[in-house]
Amino acid sequence: MPPEAPRRGDPSRVLLDHAYLLHRRDYRETSLLLELFTLRHGRIGVIAKGARRGRQGFAAVLQPFVPLLVSWSGRGELANLNHAEAAGIGVRLQHTALFCGFYLNELLMRLLPPHDPCPELFGTYRGGLETLAAGEDLETALRSFELSLLEAIGYGLQLRVEAESGEAIRPERLYSYRIDAGPVPAGDEADAVHGMTLLALHDRRFDTSQTRTEAKRLMRRIIAHHLNGRALKSRELFRSSS
Amino acid sequence: MRQAGAIAELIEALRCLPGVGPKTAQRMTLHLLQRDRDAAGRLSEALRQALEKVGLCAQCRTLTEHSLCEYCASPGRDRSLLCIVESPAEVLAISRSTGYKGLFFVLNGRLSPLDGIGPEELGLDVLEQRLKDDGVAELILATNTTVEGEATAHYLSDMARRHGIRTTRIAHGIPFGGELEYVDGATLSHAFDGRKDF
Numbered sequence: 486m487p488p489e490a491p492r493r494g495d496p497s498r499v500l501l502d503h504a505y506l507l508h509r510r511d512y513r514e515t516s517l518l519l520e521l522f523t524l525r526h527g528r529i530g531v532i533a534k535g536a537r538r539g540r541q542g543f544a545a546v547l548q549p550f551v552p553l554l555v556s557w558s559g560r561g562e563l564a565n566l567n568h569a570e571a572a573g574i575g576v577r578l579q580h581t582a583l584f585c586g587f588y589l590n591e592l593l594m595r596l597l598p599p600h601d602p603c604p605e606l607f608g609t610y611r612g613g614l615e616t617l618a619a620g621e622d623l624e625t626a627l628r629s630f631e632l633s634l635l636e637a638i639g640y641g642l643q644l645r646v647e648a649e650s651g652e653a654i655r656p657e658r659l660y661s662y663r664i665d666a667g668p669v670p671a672g673d674e675a676d677a678v679h680g681m682t683l684l685a686l687h688d689r690r691f692d693t694s695q696t697r698t699e700a701k702r703l704m705r706r707i708i709a710h711h712l713n714g715r716a717l718k719s720r721e722l723f724r725s726s727s
Numbered sequence: 728m729r730q731a732g733a734i735a736e737l738i739e740a741l742r743c744l745p746g747v748g749p750k751t752a753q754r755m756t757l758h759l760l761q762r763d764r765d766a767a768g769r770l771s772e773a774l775r776q777a778l779e780k781v782g783l784c785a786q787c788r789t790l791t792e793h794s795l796c797e798y799c800a801s802p803g804r805d806r807s808l809l810c811i812v813e814s815p816a817e818v819l820a821i822s823r824s825t826g827y828k829g830l831f832f833v834l835n836g837r838l839s840p841l842d843g844i845g846p847e848e849l850g851l852d853v854l855e856q857r858l859k860d861d862g863v864a865e866l867i868l869a870t871n872t873t874v875e876g877e878a879t880a881h882y883l884s885d886m887a888r889r890h891g892i893r894t895t896r897i898a899h900g901i902p903f904g905g906e907l908e909y910v911d912g913a914t915l916s917h918a919f920d921g922r923k924d925f
């Protein structure tokens with residue numbers, strides 16, 4: 486579709502926002518229903534009318550993990566996509582990195598409420614995809630994104646000081662992380678983690694296999710809590726590779 | 728009026744066909760009822776028969792009238808080759824256009840976690856059992872080049888590796904007779920990355 490001329494001052498018309506496609510499905514005869522994660526408007530749902538009819542270039546560009554520039558119009562739940570173009574070369578995610586990409590998208594679909602702009606999270610997402618594509622450090626990319634997402638939706642973690650006393654976290658000490666409060670010195674709780682892990686999460690740097698394992702377990706528990714126990718389907722893809 | 732009810736019902740029913748909107752459905756309905764009632768009878772009977780007889784092949788899950796499809800039942804096919812496709816239409820396409828002599832397995836879908844379709848929903852345990860038991864030497868991954876098709880291919884290659892089975896992926900790239908200038912960027916970059924010695 487050709488870009489339409491801007492109508493000045495029309496708040497229901499958005500021109501050329503950066504976006505990634507999270508999910509697409511066929512709608513009616515020739516259209517697509519899209520969930521987009523945009524830089525300036527957060528997660529939005531749009532309908533791409535006629536995208537499956539003839540204009541192959543248009544539908545072909547609407548793929549996950551491809552940086553897009555999109556324009557849409559309309560208020561309310563479902564806006565109309567007027568234009569979409571690739572804003573660069575998409576990352577090619579392979580194998581486990583591709584499964585991780587689905588995981589990021591599923592987290593956004595499930596945890597990020599629509600119409601809530603969070604440009605920092607958008608940056609983390611973009612950086613995360615690049616890290617995944619480079620095949621560098623999948624776990625650091627996942628943990629960084631999980632932390633940023635929780636911060637963006639108002640459930641950021643407290644990682645440097647204890648919940649009740651406000652004392653600094655000590656690397657060698659064991660802590661139990663209370664989701665509604667923060668870390669407290671642990672007794673013999675099974676899910677206790679070392680202070681080192683909390684600090685590693687804070688710095689987004691995981692130098693030992695112990696901090697990686699503990700960070701993964703802690704984040705999984707916290708995310709499960711915010712999902713109200715509903716399982717993430719993309720996790721099932723990892724079963725055979727790990 | 729009762730008659731209007733039946734007409735409306737048929738129009739609505741025809742809209743289940745891909746590419747058929749309300750107007751086309753109405754045109755089809757009037758054609759069948761007004762001009763070609765014999766054909767309408769044949770259509771109705773053929774549909775009833777097909778629904779009654781056609782099911783999924785017990786081994787490869789393509790559409791067939793028998794418990795095993797013609798490929799799985801044929802003694803002449805190479806049982807060490809197993810080609811994975813997303814739909815029965817692709818079985819037909821590959822048979823028609825290639826000299827492939829092995830067997831197929833039809834996923835009837837693809838892994839798509841955001842649509843709630845994981846390994847279990849696709850019945851991949853059935854496939855895994857087959858890889859374990861059936862003397863497959865090469866698994867040919869012919870899923871589509873969408874991200875979901877790619878994810879499915881990777882998942883299946885992990886599964887095959889666990890059973891010591893070689894996996895291959897069909898090549899994707901420039902359409903035959905195509906000119907580079909007109910090929911979309913994603914296809915071109917895929918083709919470029921997949922270049923071979925020449």
Ligand SMILES: [Zn+2]
Pocket residue numbers: 784785786787788789795796797798799800
């Ligand atoms: Zn069969």
